[in-house]
Amino acid sequence: MLEVLLEMPSLIVPFMMWISRLSPIQRKPSRFFSAHSRYRNRAWNSLWFLDGDEEYEVTTFRTEDVYVDYRRPSAVSFVRSLEEDLKRRDFTVNAFALDEIGEIIDLFHGLEDLENQVLRAVGIASERFNEDALRIMRGFRFQASLGFDIEKDTFTAMRTLTPLLEKISVERTFVEFDKLLLAPFWRRGLASMIESQAYDYLPDMTSSQDKLNRLFDLETSFTFESSEQAWASLLWVLEIENAQPFLKGLEDLSPICQAGTGFTDYF
Secondary structure, eight states, rough: OHHHHHTOOSSSSEEOOOOOTTTTTTTTGGSSOOOTEEOOOGGEEEEEEEEEEEEEEEEEEEEEBBBBSSSSSOOOOOOSOOHHHHHTSSSSSOOOOEOOTTTTESOHHHHHHHTTTTEEEEEHHHHHHHHOHHHHHHHHHHHHHHHEEEHHHHHHHHHGGGGGGGOOOOOHHHHHHHHHHSSSTTTHHHHHHHHTGGGSSSTTTTTTTHHHGGGGOOTTOOOOSHHHHHHHHHHHHHHOHHHHHHTOOOOOOOOHHHHHHHHHGGG
């Protein structure tokens, strides 16, 4: 939805089906599409389908139980209330829905934040980041992608709860960091990450503020062309000579690992 409002190129656009009048069984999205539609993530009752070259996600309204590991809910329940569904989302600019005639439903003033270019957590910020600590890194990544400001209370909660990042897998945090570095406003996202001291809770980055700040020595207009280049630069400023221990556990993130095998080629 955010990608649509910003007219950003994306093949993945989330939509909510306005089918709250139907029974829980009738609300299963699989009843509305042909056998050519393909499923992903059946546990959350989401359906992905293709319309030409575009890919869409359709899902029923749902709410989540207590988060058990600062990342995943212990259970998911289908509900009739759109508000219950949207209030569990991370940021107001990511909490829109469309009704059956294509009108935008905005219950948390996300359109205003979108116009003012502000990232604000939905509801009580500390609750959102306690539910899913990866949202902290996503916030920095969104800022790097959009160039928005992070609202004061939202940033305060992010900074206070950065220790929770230790609860998140290295792979997931590094995926968000990778997207941050490749984004057009990576300087803004990185600056906020440094200010929050989130780096203290990322592998091998404890007390690395001064080293990370060296990335700002790059030309103001510079953007990284690839993950390999971004992570080679990161390894260089962190003065990591043996990249393999640093990249341990990231075997599935081949571009990042490739940076560790030949990063001297960039310097």
